Amino acid sequence: MDETQDEPPLDPPLGCADPLLWRVARSLYEAHRPRTDNFCECRSFWPCPDAQLAEEALQLAYGRPSPRTSRPGLGRTSNLGRWSA
Numbered sequence: 765m766d767e768t769q770d771e772p773p774l775d776p777p778l779g780c781a782d783p784l785l786w787r788v789a790r791s792l793y794e795a796h797r798p799r800t801d802n803f804c805e806c807r808s809f810w811p812c813p814d815a816q817l818a819e820e821a822l823q824l825a826y827g828r829p830s831p832r833t834s835r836p837g838l839g840r841t842s843n844l845g846r847w848s849a
């Protein structure tokens with residue numbers, strides 16, 4: 765059984781639109797994992813807002829439009845890339 769199959773890779777995948785954003789989002793993803801007791805690693809209820817943000821940011825970084833995300837402000841990758849140097 766390979767439970768890591770579904771996980772985003774640590775390094776930006778080939779064709780990733782925004783590798784920098786990917787790394788930021790990936791470390792956020794790493795810090796917010798579901799535990800067996802229905803809580804996140806940060807001890808909020810799962811899924812916590814940060815975990816959802818990480819998920820969206822990963823999709824965004826990869827350049828894959830996510831249909832369920834229609835929040836204005838998250839739709840542009842240009843500004844997000846400047847969060848980290």
Ligand SMILES: [Zn+2]
Pocket residue numbers: 795796797804805806807808812813814815
């Ligand atoms: Zn969390």
